[in-house]
Amino acid sequence: MSYRISFRTVVAALALACCLASSTRAMAKIKVVASLTDLGSIAAAVGGDQVEVKTIARPQSDPHHVEVLPSYMVSVSKARLYLKVGLMLDQWADQIIDGSRNNKVEILDCSAHIIPLEVPTTRVDGRQGDVHPNGNPHYWLDPRNGGIVARDIAAALGRIDPAHEVEFRQRAETFAKECEDSRVDGVARIAALPNRTMITYHASWVYFAEAVAMEVPGHVEPVPGIPPTGGHLQELVDLIRQRQIPVLLQEPYYSQDAPEFLARQTGIRVIKASPSCDSAQPDSYLAHFNKLIAEIVGS
Ligand SMILES: [Zn+2]
Ligand SMILES: [Zn+2]
Numbered sequence: 001m002s003y004r005i006s007f008r009t010v011v012a013a014l015a016l017a018c019c020l021a022s023s024t025r026a027m028a029k030i031k032v033v034a035s036l037t038d039l040g041s042i043a044a045a046v047g048g049d050q051v052e053v054k055t056i057a058r059p060q061s062d063p064h065h066v067e068v069l070p071s072y073m074v075s076v077s078k079a080r081l082y083l084k085v086g087l088m089l090d091q092w093a094d095q096i097i098d099g100s101r102n103n104k105v106e107i108l109d110c111s112a113h114i115i116p117l118e119v120p121t122t123r124v125d126g127r128q129g130d131v132h133p134n135g136n137p138h139y140w141l142d143p144r145n146g147g148i149v150a151r152d153i154a155a156a157l158g159r160i161d162p163a164h165e166v167e168f169r170q171r172a173e174t175f176a177k178e179c180e181d182s183r184v185d186g187v188a189r190i191a192a193l194p195n196r197t198m199i200t201y202h203a204s205w206v207y208f209a210e211a212v213a214m215e216v217p218g219h220v221e222p223v224p225g226i227p228p229t230g231g232h233l234q235e236l237v238d239l240i241r242q243r244q245i246p247v248l249l250q251e252p253y254y255s256q257d258a259p260e261f262l263a264r265q266t267g268i269r270v271i272k273a274s275p276s277c278d279s280a281q282p283d284s285y286l287a288h289f290n291k292l293i294a295e296i297v298g299s
Helices: 007-027 037-050 070-077 092-100 143-160 162-191 203-211 230-243 257-266 284-297
Strands: 030-034 051-055 081-084 106-109 197-200 215-219 247-250 269-272
Touching: 030 037, 030 070, 037 051, 037 081, 037 143, 037 162, 037 284, 070 092, 081 092, 081 143, 106 143, 143 162, 143 203, 143 284, 162 203, 162 284, 197 203, 197 230, 203 215, 215 230, 230 257, 247 257, 257 269
Parallel strands: 030 051, 030 081, 081 106, 197 215, 197 247, 247 269
Antiparallel strands: none
């Protein structure tokens, strides 16, 4: 009995095999865990369908102080890539990574190619409570740094999944371009303001301010991580009046007492805003930046 496989059968079999292979690939997404939603959102934009992103710190809570939960270790135990902020912000991540007992996870310090601001020129005494001993770690709030991080994430993903390396790089370039477009738009909108100064509670916004040519002449905290004294608040009242500073940016996880006092004394407008974006969705990072600009210009 002769047995002949038709061309049609071969094509069908190949199509099925191909289909199975691609669905297997689709299931085997690269698991990424990020300390912050901001890094997670950038990873989602760069990784596209090839990644599954989880994040640790909630956007409405203080990124300097995160309670280490066993569920975070479980997430990292399955991850291929961990995205750290670095610059001493998320030292809590080390505890999560150690606890995950995952020796295959690659750790990317996303600050690696950032030019840090506010690097102390003298050795900082930890007992002073300064939470920025290696310079200001809130670099993700400058979209130019978002572009730098996107390229580093693309390189890391490309090492893990070389078959998609070109796509990761292309998405990172597209993302970096969108970041710069948003920043340039933000600069123009801020430039139209009569007064481009603001007070911020914590020094979360120095990169943001630099990105859009704003000036931050004072912080509610006299030293990062240290609550204000009455004397410092009085200095701020004088400063706000003297320079007619219109806006105070306050992170949602600090006490409202000092901002409310300053608002009563000077009429300064308090904007409550998290330094982190809402989620690890790919568009969340830039939506957060654009929303900050809109709130500052009051539209
Ligand atoms: Zn900080
Ligand atoms: Zn002071």
